[in-house]
Amino acid sequence: MKIKKMKMYGLLLVLGVILVVIGGFVVKNPELKALSGVLIGVGAGLFGMSGGELIKNKLIQKDPLYNKKLEIEQKDxxxxxxxxxxxxxxxxxxxxxxxxxxxxxxxxxxxxxxxxxxxxxxxxxxxxxxxxxxxxxxxx
Known part of the structure; x- marks a missing residue:
């Protein structure tokens, strides 16, 4: 995978962690409880998606046959x-x-x-x- 995409997923992973931290620890005002929940949810989603893509890309880089297997499974x-x-x-x-x-x-x-x-x-x-x-x- 291109280095640009790997960097983008890395940035999204870091952004996800930052959003979770802000939502969980920084926003303590009870009136902003909904905002805190949204930040945690979006952050966790970004973290999970980016982490999964980074792991998948590392596996593809180590084993090119794994990429071919993934493509076959997706198009089957x-x-x-x-x-x-x-x-x-x-x-x-x-x-x-x-x-x-x-x-x-x-x-x-x-x-x-x-x-x-x-x-x-x-x-x-x-x-x-x-x-x-x-x-x-x-x-x-």
């Missing part, structure tokens, strides 16, 4: 089918989870904005589903 039709099937099942389950969450928020008499956000996410998900269903049915 069987693996693509398995990933797409898993995504489909996850979408089916998320539809049920969103429905349950909407009902729970309505029964708990939550603020309207939270209910509308969940309903919007539900509608957007199905909108995207129907868009691609229409697109792929016309292609095949």
């Amino acid at each position: 039709e069987r693996n693509i089918y398995i990933r797409n099937t898993a995504k489909g099942k996850a979408f089916d389950i998320m539809s049920i989870v969103y429905s349950i969450l909407m009902l729970i928020f309505i029964l708990l008499e939550a603020e309207l904005i939270f209910i509308l956000l969940i309903v919007s996410a539900y509608i957007v998900g199905y909108g995207i589903y129907f868009r691609y269903l229409y697109k792929y049915s016309n292609e095949m």
